[in-house]
Each structure stands twice: as C-alpha cells, then as structure tokens.
Amino acid sequence: MNSNEGLCTPVEASQILGVTTHTLAVWRCEKRYNLPYVKVGRLVRYRRSDISAFIERSLQAEPVSPCAFQA
DSSP states (O other): OOTTTTEEOHHHHHHHHTSOHHHHHHHHHHTOSOOOOEEETTEEEEEHHHHHHHHHHHOOOOOOOGGGGOO
16 A cells, blocks of 8 residues: 555645645645645645545535425
C-alpha cells in the first residue's frame, strides 16, 4: 500500500473544491474553515476523505416551496 494513497496536493484539492491554492493557504493560516490537512516539513497534503467530509458539511439545503406540494 502506498503511504500517500488518499492524499491530495493543494493543487488537486483546489481543483476539487473550485478555489485557488492561495485561498486554501489563507484558510489554513486563518483557520477559517475546518478543513484538516497534513503537514510534513513544508509539504501540505489533504486527505480525500477530509475533502469529501468538508463538502458534505458545507451543503446548504434549499428551502422547499409550499407550492411544490400542491396538486
């Protein structure tokens, strides 16, 4: 098993999330969002499972219009 299996670079994570790598750096620095990361020396990596969990936590449900239930 590869020890890096399931890890993304900041470039890969930014593509998945649709933000820039600079935005990810700001989030890490300011602890703005709860998106865990792994740091070894100067290398930053994100676990794919943490990215998926972050997306799930960020889902916003649209309110259902009462008209949708009328026949």
